[in-house]
């Protein structure tokens with residue numbers, strides 16, 4: 001609910017309030033964000049103005065300016081700065097007017113959250129130049145989420161924007177800890193914690209994508225916050241390009257957190273009469289620690305981000321040939337895998353990289369999206385028909401944003417690649433990136449999908465992106481590229497809504513809310529080692545639900561780590577995600593287990609993909625739990641990492657169950673009360689050896 005009372009705007013969700021105030025100097029300031037304070041709002045936003053010497057001097061320093069701009073009396077990091085035609089960079093904004101809308105508006109090109117109800121638009125006007133800023137707020141009551149963004153209007157003259165964050169958040173000094181997700185290829189989204197001190201803490205990427213290294217998610221929290229208690233504010237961004245979050249602890253100890261498009265290497269010339277939209281930022285407050293913060297995000301993403309058609313729809317259990325064959329396959333080999341997969345209950349066969357041009361290695365053919373006839377004599381239609389005849393679905397890998405120097409596409413259109421004149425083209429994985437800001441390149445990519453998707457034989461596409469952007473031709477290009485990508489995706493997704501698209505970027509290098517607006521699932525990491533995956537899936541779950549994390553069972557020893565893990569553990573970890581296989585079934589000694597694994601997965605997938613998720617422990621024993629929304633069923637995963645002799649395993653306290661109900665374990669007669677499982681806990685029993693897993697399915701006893 002959104003209300004205006006006197007000079008306050010009150011945005012309310014089930015458990016939280018976000019309060020804005022128009023102060024005595026007509027500035028829009030943030031008064032409060034946290035648990036509900038029931039409308040008794042003290043005026044606290046301008047506690048100190050130490051900058052002022054004289055009593056009548058006015059200053060914004062020490063005020064919680066809601067969308068701070070550069071140049072006047074606020075010396076902290078601004079959300080907005082621009083150059084005016086006379087070269088000045090000074091702007092000073094004040095409150096102008098507001099409107100409350102029944103629904104939230106959509107952005108023009110960029111993906112955004114679907115409306116969940118009311119939104120508020122507050123207009124700020126610049127006092128010294130014809131510039132207007134519209135701040136948008138949308139409330140998502142059930143999941144305690146608030147979505148914010150800013151739109152800039154050059155009303156009377158051209159301006160040059162160099163910083164335009166999506167939002168700014170002002171918090172009290174107790175929010176002096178930050179949690180964020182960092183990593184690299186094959187180590188994506190490991191959880192990090194950092195104590196904040198005076199100065200600026202920054203996370204971000206200037207690589208043109210949301211990246212493997214620093215995900216756009218972060219959370220600010222008060223001392224002592226844990227999985228189950230304490231105050232935490234989670235922030236994320238609906239954007240897939242270069243992003244940044246700056247958290248400044250000012251000289252009074254106040255915390256300002258900004259996030260949005262990375263200002264580094266950014267510039268936008270806004271001509272008179274034009275508007276610039278920033279991506280939407282997503283905020284949630286939890287008084288019950290990181291666990292509740294994550295569940296708020298999960299519910300929000302499942303309900304308002306993932307394409308509505310796919311949000312609750314079953315995702316097929318797939319088999320992908322990448323780790324089974326890499327580039328070296330024949331149609332016969334692929335069909336052998338498909339045949340065995342069908343017999344075991346797998347529903348979708350995905351043909352990965354290497355099916356096009358003359359691609360036998362990763363050094364050629366990107367852009368030549370015609371079948372590799374030596375491997376596939378009857379082309380894609382030929383193999384697709386045979387897979388469909390077996391009663392399976394067929395899926396295909398593309399890397400549409402790329403071009404190899406050794407390709408017919410490059411020979412025909414060398415100017416389509418992003419390069420810098422007089423410099424050796426800087427390649428990543430031997431390839432160059434297509435200039436997606438060009439309309440002819442955009443048309444080309446759409447035409448490739450028209451060629452393959454029109455016939456309806458392909459029901460799944462894996463959209464990969466295996467390098468970052470370099471050699472960008474101008475400031476602001478990374479944002480233009482991202483808009484180009486979104487334009488292409490908008491066109492393709494409108495035409496082919498029934499095709500399931502999976503996102504991928506060298507594993508999980510573009511795992512963000514922008515991509516999730518198109519791709520209901522994303523390949524979480526190229527690291528398929530079950531033990532490494534625990535850390536990756538654990539970190540990813542801080543900000544993203546299991547319903548969008550693809551996870552596959554692969555062969556042992558693992559190709560990324562060389563670690564040996566039995567089939568049960570590899571399965572147990574993968575089944576806490578969108579599940580599939582990626583191995584040569586002919587070489588998997590334990591493949592007969594797959595039938596039962598799929599049956600088990602089907603039993604729990606509604607619980608894991610749509611239920612509430614709890615992280616129970618992450619030490620030597622990792623433990624995840626999912627509970628159905630009605631609390632009648634639960635799936636629990638325990639994985640012991642290193643084996644320790646002569647100890648009693650510790651009990652793990654479960655969460656989210658009904659205290660008074662009785663739950664049966666794994667269809668047996670063994671039962672516990674919810675209260676017992678949540679207070680005393682469950683003691684896992686592991687087989688001897690390292691990396692052993694135990695899975696539980698709990699079902700509530702129904703009264704007769």
Ligand code: GLA
Nearest residue numbers: 322352353504505506507526
């Ligand atoms: C990336 C993906 C892999 C696979 C290869 C193919 O690394 O993450 O899953 O598709 O590309 O080249």
